Amino acid sequence: MLETAKKLARREMIPIAALLGLSACVLAFVEIADEVGEGEAHAFDQALLLALRAPGDPADPIGARALELAVVDISALGGFAVLSLLVLLACGYLAVLRKWVDAGMLLTAAIGGTLISEGLKEFFARPRPDLVAHVVETTSMSFPSGHAMLSAVTYLTLGALLARAQEKRRLRGYILGAAILLTLLIGASRVYLGVHWPTDVLAGWSLGAAWALICWGAASWLTRNAAPD
Secondary structure (H helix, E strand, O other): OHHHHHHHHHHHHHHHHHHHHHHHHHHHHHHHHHHHHHOOOHHHHHHHHHHOEEOOEEEEEOOOHHHHHHHHHHHHOOOHHHHHHHHHHHHHHHHHOOOHHHHHHHHHHHHHHHHHHHHHHHHHOOOOOOOOOOOOOOOOOOOOOHHHHHHHHHHHHHHHHHHHOOOOHHHHHHHHHHHHHHHHHHHHHHHHOOOOOHHHHHHHHHHHHHHHHHHHHHHHHHHHHHOOO
């Protein structure tokens, strides 16, 4: 009886925690966008970008050449081709298991996140950093970071799917922690490579997490209502 009450209490807390997390992420994005629009974040962006460059040489990232190459590889994990392949393979796997809601949620999260990211880039039209040299080539606008946002959407969603299938709390925590770490590394790599302002990445993380929470909440609601009583 007591154990059942505890389980019910935990279930009731999940949507509340998700709503609070969503609100915090949206508020963070709005605040960052406001700071960027008013130019108040420029000093912070400049200072952090220059801190990641060798003194007196904005074309040379700090650290050995091996570190630079490793960061390029990490950044590629948040690229459109890698994320698209990962999403398609994961959706195929979920389709084989006939988990249609999860597959649809993942596909919706990825496509919707891409559309939101590209739309906001065009809306804000913030140029890429010209303060330091770019280690890799870029073609789109800067705000928000697509790598940061889409890696948050994809890896956090996949992490949540994998964690839900695990019975042990430690294993669930490890999977979610790994997804968060990967998301943070990809976003940070964009600043190190000089192709994004730090606030671009912070905004991408915030918006990506918010969109992932929305998609996850919708999928959970659909799953509960589709389950037989």
